Amino acid sequence: MDLATIIGLVLAIGAVFGGALLEGLHIGALIQPTAALIVLGGTFGATFVSFPLPGILNAFKDVGRCFFPPKDDPEGVIKSIISYAAKARRNGLISLEQEAQTVKDTFTKKGISLVVDGIDPQKLRETMEIELGSFEEHRKQSAEVFEAAGGFAPTIGIIGAVLGLIHVMSNLSDPSKLGGGIAVAFVATIYGLMTANVFCLPFGTKLKHRLKEELLQKEMLIEGLIAIQNGENPHFIEQKLRAYLHDGGDKKGK
Template sequence: MDIATIIGWVLGFGAILGGAALEGLHMKAILQPTAAIIVLGGTFGAAFGSFPLPSILKAAKDAKKALFPSQQNPEGTIKDLIGYAAKARRNGLISLEQEAQNVKDPFTKKGISLVVDGIDPQKLRETLEIEVHHYEEHEKVSAEFFEAAGGYAPTIGIIGAVLGLIHVMQNLSDASKLGEGIAVAFVATIYGLVTANIVCLPLGTKLKQRLKTELLQKEMVIEGLIAIQNGENPHFIEQKLRAFVQESGKK
């Protein structure tokens, strides 16, 4: 579980609700089902209208990555690549054919198979980079969906506020309820801003960060396999791959 996401949501919602309570605002004034229906329904209705159904379903599935990210093990990957390099240096590239059958990661498995086939290093890089590019294009859609929803939410919140004010204007004869009615109308604006800036946009950013980590891991695999293809010293390959681990730590 990603603790940072939990802490972020607790801090975000806690600061808003806590600040409201310190100002003496009753929680009942913030809990407005009508405003929630307008903002959430309008926001995700607009987002659904912007993306094809497969992308929407993928975004819903990938949302759990914010809390339960896939485990990345760069140290394990480096260890495996060094092992492949040592075996190839000792017994030749063809000796990696058996190794390819035991690799769980499809990307690494494909790369090893290409190395065994004796493909030119430049062609190997081009082939794997094309696959990485298509993987990135496919995976970034989920982040784009939540970023789009985050863009729509504040505007939908304003629409909800305007609808509430229209209702207030229709009841100007009862001056005692004007203040309460206007307050209720602006709750929709709060819902729109909170939905965008605490939920949707951070979720999109988190998914982008997850994708960056995955792409960095794939780049490390590419560099390692090309080094193996070129017959480089396993110790030198390890030093080269360590740079990826340091870069990943900075992210």
């Protein structure tokens, strides 16, 4: 569980509703189904127009990654690579074939299979970097979906506000209907801003951060597999991979 995501959402939502309570505003005044329908329906409707359906469905699925980080981590990648290197050093590269069959990650499975097949290290790098690029393009679309939704939401909130004001202006002769129209107008704006700045944009940023972590680990994996293919010492491989943790992954391709 990512505590930063939970704490952030609690702080953001709590600050808005807490501030409203301190100002003496009744919380019920912020609950407007009409405003929610306009903002959420309009925001995600525009998002559906902007992206293919599989990309949107993947984005909603990837929301879980904002709350639950991937199980693998750089230290785990280093440990796995060192294990592969030691095994290959003792029993030869062909001994890694069993690892290729048991590992669950498809990227790792393909990399190990290429090592076992004895592919040239340069070809290995080129092939795996193509896979890495494809993975990045696929993953970053989820962040783009939420960033786009975050851009639409405030504008849709303004549309809701305008609709509320139109309702108010058309009922000036009936004071009993003015309050509801004004409430929808202002609450729609709040919903639009909160949808964008508390949920969509932060989720997009978090997903980009997750992608950065995953790319770093895959770059480390590529470098480690090439080192294994070259027959390098496991201790030297470990030192090389730990350099990625020191420079934030800027060693890509070096």
